[in-house]
Amino acid sequence: MTEKGTIFSQNVKQTAFDSGHRKKMTARYEFFLRVAEDCANHYANINLEKSRAFNIRNKAFKYYDKYLVDFETNVINNGGSVRWARDAEEAKYMIYNILNDEKSKNIVKTKSILAEEIGLMPFLEMKKMNVTETDTGDFICYQYNERPSDPNHSAAHKTKEDIAEIYSEKFGVSDKLNAKQLMTVTRKVLNDKYLNADAAITGADFFVAETGDIILSEDEGNVLKSISNADVHIVLVGIDKLVPYLDDISVLLPLSSLYEVANIRAKSYYTILSKATWVKSKHQKLYVVLVDNNRSTMLGKDPQRSIMTCIECGGCHSVCPIYNTIGGHVYDNAFPGPVGVIQKIADGYDEAAHLATLCGSCHQCEEYCPMNIKISDLILRNRIEIAREDGNLMGEKRVINFIMKRVDNRKDMDKTKDFLNRLELKQLIKKTWGVHREMPTFAEKSFSELYTTIISEESI
Numbered sequence: 001m002t003e004k005g006t007i008f009s010q011n012v013k014q015t016a017f018d019s020g021h022r023k024k025m026t027a028r029y030e031f032f033l034r035v036a037e038d039c040a041n042h043y044a045n046i047n048l049e050k051s052r053a054f055n056i057r058n059k060a061f062k063y064y065d066k067y068l069v070d071f072e073t074n075v076i077n078n079g080g081s082v083r084w085a086r087d088a089e090e091a092k093y094m095i096y097n098i099l100n101d102e103k104s105k106n107i108v109k110t111k112s113i114l115a116e117e118i119g120l121m122p123f124l125e126m127k128k129m130n131v132t133e134t135d136t137g138d139f140i141c142y143q144y145n146e147r148p149s150d151p152n153h154s155a156a157h158k159t160k161e162d163i164a165e166i167y168s169e170k171f172g173v174s175d176k177l178n179a180k181q182l183m184t185v186t187r188k189v190l191n192d193k194y195l196n197a198d199a200a201i202t203g204a205d206f207f208v209a210e211t212g213d214i215i216l217s218e219d220e221g222n223v224l225k226s227i228s229n230a231d232v233h234i235v236l237v238g239i240d241k242l243v244p245y246l247d248d249i250s251v252l253l254p255l256s257s258l259y260e261v262a263n264i265r266a267k268s269y270y271t272i273l274s275k276a277t278w279v280k281s282k283h284q285k286l287y288v289v290l291v292d293n294n295r296s297t298m299l300g301k302d303p304q305r306s307i308m309t310c311i312e313c314g315g316c317h318s319v320c321p322i323y324n325t326i327g328g329h330v331y332d333n334a335f336p337g338p339v340g341v342i343q344k345i346a347d348g349y350d351e352a353a354h355l356a357t358l359c360g361s362c363h364q365c366e367e368y369c370p371m372n373i374k375i376s377d378l379i380l381r382n383r384i385e386i387a388r389e390d391g392n393l394m395g396e397k398r399v400i401n402f403i404m405k406r407v408d409n410r411k412d413m414d415k416t417k418d419f420l421n422r423l424e425l426k427q428l429i430k431k432t433w434g435v436h437r438e439m440p441t442f443a444e445k446s447f448s449e450l451y452t453t454i455i456s457e458e459s460i
């Protein structure tokens, strides 16, 4: 097992049997199921819409080289500039250099899974930059020095009481505040930051090759507030967020909000940054940092590349029984849940091996995925690749061969059952099985033994 794998196993054991954590995750899961129940009813034909969406994303991948260059040309024509980052390090230094060149002192940041992926906040803090996270959920997590536990609901693992306690410690308010009062404190802290911001860092939902437009969506209004005041706007976005035409977003945006909590199945605010909005209306400088960070490796992998069509709706991890048992933090990944498990294969064996086990092949995620991604199959593919690379699997292969030979033959199988029931063997397996679980006991007699006994008794 890799070093990461060992830490991961310890964390899994801790969270899976933590009853408080389990209670929060179960409440979250039940809430999601209620929200998701009538999602498809918002469409006359949801399956048609899903295939349209899948085709749009796949078309983009087919002509990537052309579309990416078209986008860059259009952004430059619109008055902005584009930087290309091969990996996380390059992306972080690019942003740091832009902020330095622009002499930005007060920086506001909005929610971005990619910023989590490349570790942007810790990096900028290490460089002594004054950056404030403005998404409420992420803001709460940063008070604990934690990363968001869920891509869509960052502080889902915290209760109202947890938040009141940390706010009391950090902002000197009462630790008995209710949810509304806690929001008022958050707004007050953040409003000062917006007013004094000279640079804003945002993510993007999509960017459009045809026009050079950038699409942002949000529920809180913090993106609009951040970019309205700051003179410099840096958009951090992965190359996978490309769509060929502006029309395409009319299909993709509603699907990406399919599991929104509000019953309108849409975000509260959508912003299209176009030539008209950012250049003509204001002397704001716009920088787009386009990040690869192994996305092109993933695009070269068939069939795993289909995970790149993901529009981050959050459906798959919300419904995943494993995610809902261990929670987001254990994955130690910007995108926890099934998507992150699949994407990690592009980062190599050490990063992906321990995550590949996180699937029970229940296929629930596929039912909810608006992009029709064969999520469980892709995880299985990863397992096959990892098993091929792993040189330490000889022991496991011998055990499996032993078991397979036994189950091939009825008499041998019955003997194995007696063997498995023996105490010392249970002790041997107990460590893997887990101390919190009872080892199953095989019946005294197998069905075949019972059957043979009954037949022989009847024939007497």
Ligand code: SF4
Pocket (backbone or CB within 6 Å): 309, 310, 311, 312, 313, 314, 315, 316, 317, 339, 365, 368, 369, 370, 371, 372, 373, 375
């Ligand atoms: S894989 Fe599908 S269900 Fe999961 S987040 Fe992406 S689009 Fe949503």
